[in-house]
Amino acid sequence: MFSAKNFSPQQLSALTALTISVPIALGLYVFNHSWWVALIYLAVIFLGSFGLILFSLQTFIYRKIKLIYKLIYQTKASKREEFYYKNILPQKSIDEVREDVEKWAEQRKAEIEVLQQNEAFRKEFLQNLSHELKTPVFAIQGYVDTLRNGALYNPAVNEKFLQSTSRNIDRLVNLLADLDEISRLESGEQKLNMEEFIIQELTKDVYETLDITATDKNIKLIVKKGCEFPLIVYADKEKIRQVLINFIENAIKYGRQNGLVEASFYNVDGRNVLVEISDDGSGIGEEHLPRIFERFYRTDQARNRKIGGSGLGLSICKHIIEAHKQTIHVRSKIDVGSTFGFMLAARKSAREGS
Numbered sequence: 479m480f481s482a483k484n485f486s487p488q489q490l491s492a493l494t495a496l497t498i499s500v501p502i503a504l505g506l507y508v509f510n511h512s513w514w515v516a517l518i519y520l521a522v523i524f525l526g527s528f529g530l531i532l533f534s535l536q537t538f539i540y541r542k543i544k545l546i547y548k549l550i551y552q553t554k555a556s557k558r559e560e561f562y563y564k565n566i567l568p569q570k571s572i573d574e575v576r577e578d579v580e581k582w583a584e585q586r587k588a589e590i591e592v593l594q595q596n597e598a599f600r601k602e603f604l605q606n607l608s609h610e611l612k613t614p615v616f617a618i619q620g621y622v623d624t625l626r627n628g629a630l631y632n633p634a635v636n637e638k639f640l641q642s643t644s645r646n647i648d649r650l651v652n653l654l655a656d657l658d659e660i661s662r663l664e665s666g667e668q669k670l671n672m673e674e675f676i677i678q679e680l681t682k683d684v685y686e687t688l689d690i691t692a693t694d695k696n697i698k699l700i701v702k703k704g705c706e707f708p709l710i711v712y713a714d715k716e717k718i719r720q721v722l723i724n725f726i727e728n729a730i731k732y733g734r735q736n737g738l739v740e741a742s743f744y745n746v747d748g749r750n751v752l753v754e755i756s757d758d759g760s761g762i763g764e765e766h767l768p769r770i771f772e773r774f775y776r777t778d779q780a781r782n783r784k785i786g787g788s789g790l791g792l793s794i795c796k797h798i799i800e801a802h803k804q805t806i807h808v809r810s811k812i813d814v815g816s817t818f819g820f821m822l823a824a825r826k827s828a829r830e831g832s
């Protein structure tokens with residue numbers, strides 16, 4: 479439809495020229511009664527005013543618009559763009575120009591939001607990192623200073639201080655290993671080493687590695703009844719081992735004395751395997767659940783009790799599972815316990831056969 483808002487400059491000029499020339503020609507005809515004089519006037523005034531109006535529109539308005547276009551696209555006009563500015567842009571109605579500018583503004587807004595978000599992430603990351611480094615480094619500094627100031631020759635404390643120093647150095651080394659792992663995962667430069675393996679066997683392997691830690695708290699590590707039937711998955715075994723270690727370590731660390739850690743495995747729809755690690759420990763408050771997989775995120779309880787690690791473990795797990803194009807999840811209730819789980823692709827050969 480011909481809507482007043484969508485006039486191109488040509489149409490606008492023609493319409494204005496008509497509104498000027500028609501009444502004048504009509505007036506002349508009324509006084510003169512000579513239709514051809516009126517027609518000549520009509521033509522002359524129409525053409526003259528049309529040209530004039532179009533010229534001023536293009537010169538004064540479209541020049542400015544061209545400038546805006548150049549600014550928003552930040553271009554140095556190439557030949558093609560010059561053609562565009564000369565021939566196509568003047569055909570555009572003001573409305574279309576407005577749409578273009580609005581589209582541009584929206585794109586910029588989205589870009590700025592992403593940048594602001596990244597900036598906030600970066601700040602938070604640096605803050606967290608320096609905080610994590612501070613604690614062990616200051617502790618080491620303290621112990622070494624005390625040793626040098628005489629404690630080294632005091633057999634009652636020297637061994638203890640050295641052990642504490644060593645423990646803090648371990649903490650730093652672990653933190654650096656986690657950071658290294660996360661930066662490699664985030665840069666995406668690590669390739670997955672996919673193979674078929676039985677997920678229960680890997681879990682039992684991890685159970686064995688963590689047996690001593692679990693025994694310290696008298697926690698039993700078991701496979702849920704009915705989940706013993708071997709399920710073959712297709713994944714990067716060493717990476718999945720890392721995820722299981724993190725889950726089970728957490729389940730022990732945040733589990734209760736004399737508690738239970740239970741692993742369960744389900745074949746979902748024949749194509750995927752669901753793996754879950756449950757504990758009957760302290761649980762995680764609802765307000766923390768959405769953030770639990772973020773880098774450095776720990777619940778207040780984990781911070782205060784000083785049993786927590788770097789807070790990078792779950793974030794590494796999430797990266798690993800997402801690199802497998804699968805999902806990671808958590809369910810938890812305070813004082814009841816937590817269940818962490820993820821999906822893996824079922825054996826490759828089975829899927830190819832189906």
Ligand SMILES: Nc1ncnc2c1ncn2[C@@H]1O[C@H](COP(=O)(O)OP(=O)(O)O)[C@@H](O)[C@H]1O
Binds near residue numbers: 724732785793
């Ligand atoms: N099984 C669990 N039970 C209760 N809280 C947990 C459990 N697993 C993880 N959390 C919470 O999630 C936080 C993040 O875990 P993680 O990334 O592994 O860090 P870390 O183990 O180094 O503290 C922990 O600090 C803890 O607060």
Ligand SMILES: [Mg+2]
Binds near residue numbers: 728787791792
């Ligand atoms: Mg952990």
